[in-house]
Amino acid sequence: MWYRWCGDDLEVTLRVQPRATQDAFVEDQGDSYRVRLQAPPVDGKANEALRRFLGRAFGVPQSQVAFLSGEQSRRKRLVIRSPRRFPVPIAPPAA
Secondary structure, eight states: OOEEEETTEEEEEEEEEOSOSSOEEEEEOSSSEEEEOSSOSSTTHHHHHHHHHHHHHHTSOGGGEEEEEOTTSSEEEEEESSOOOOSSOOOOOOO
């Protein structure tokens, strides 16, 4: 599964495709979710664009989206603190 809940926070594993025609969630690939970004993978621009994109998509400030690993890779793990919206199907946290 490409996501897991840690309390109120959501950890996600993404496979990022930079230099796309538009920013978008593409598909569930089982252990990761493919995301397209317009930004090039130069000087951290794609990473910042990813944080901005996820912040808007999940209804949180960009400061609430942080990298756990993969800043230099296409495969990235991030945490989204207390997401308010869900742009893709995600089961709610277990009570």
